[in-house]
Structure formats: C-alpha cells, structure tokens
Amino acid sequence: MAGELLLSALRYLWATLAALQVDAALMGGIAVAAWNHIRNTRDVDLLVGVRQSDEDQFLVQLKNAGFKQLRDPALLTIDNSRILQLQYEPPGKFLGIRVDLFFADSEYQVTALSRRVKTIIPGIDLPVFMLS
C-alpha cells in the first residue's frame, strides 16, 4: 500500500520537475536503498537545482501542480540550506505523502547534483537520477 503511494508520489513529482526543467536527484531512503542499505523510510527526498531568485516561482508551480505547502513561510532554512517541505496526496488515495526538496546551495551540493546517475525505477517511465 505505502509502496504504491510512494511510487505514485515520486512518479508525479519527477514528471512535474522534468516539465519545469529542474535538475533533480533522488536522495534519502530510496537512494540509500539503491546503494545497498535498504531502510524502511516512507517519504520522497530530492536534491534540486533551483536558484534562490527562482524559488517563489518554483513554489507557485508546484502548488499549481497539486503539491501542498506544509509551512509558512514555505522554506525551512537549516545551516544555510533551504528545504521545501510539501505533501502530495495521489488522487483517490487516503494518505498524503511527504516530499522534501533540498536545494543545492553549496558548491558541494551543486557538484553532487552534476554527478547524479541515471537509474530505472519500475513503474516510472522517465529515467530517474540519484546521487552517486
């Protein structure tokens, strides 16, 4: 059940970011699983390349796409890192899936994003990228 919901959320998020031409890479539980450490995590975490000057427009686009803003102000900042916490409830489902978007702000994070690797996730037509 949750697996299907997570897959639905990831599929829709990835398609939305692709349409917005935003560079993204899976991190968190799914990426960690891909790299040999399978953990029972229940959310979707992505590193995204969005400039600070574009963040307001980015948020509007995601909200228009059906993602729910969880905080006001929308962005949480921890140690100079921007995080956008959202929720997506797949149509007809009973649970909103948590989505965390970590903005690639530091040179290290920008480099990590540029070195992302392509993978295939069953049930998602588009190629998905993850941190290497």
Next chain:
Amino acid sequence: MSHRSTPGNPVSGNLIPPPDLAPGPPAGTTREQRIAMWFDLVDATDEIQLAMLRTRYHTEDEVLAAYREAYVRRVAEHDRTAERMISKLNYRSHSHGG
C-alpha cells in the same frame, strides 16, 4: 529468546539488532533490484502494521485513521533525521572547501 550481554557485542541485550548490522541485499543485485526490494520492504511492513491496527480497531476507517496518525509521527521523526543529515552534508561541504 534472549541475547547474552558480552563485552564487544553491539547487540547484547537487544532482541532486535541496530539497522547498521542488518544483512544487506544479496551480492550481485542491481540498483533497480535494490529499489524494488525497498518497495517490497515498505509494503511488507505496512501489512504487519495494518494487521496490528486491525486487532485494535473495529472499522476500516478507524484503521486508516490510526495509520495516518502513525505516518505523521514517522514523518516528525524523519524531520529530526533530516536535520542531522543536513548538518552532515554541510560539514562535508565545508570539509571540501565548498
């Protein structure tokens, strides 16, 4: 079942060992297979959780409401983990001169 406490044994006294000591996927599995295993794990633990909730609640609506509450608690724990992860990333960033 019990575990004896022995010096140097990181699982002594614990019925369930810490996640870092859990066996990994079989050698030779691909990234895609490991991701599929993650989805399987999520669904399997879901089934266990739902079965437990069905012993406590009478209706399916009550079960799903309890499931949603548990998800919210899990996400709150995730937030604390994410904060630690960010600090680690920033530490690495500074360590690499970023």
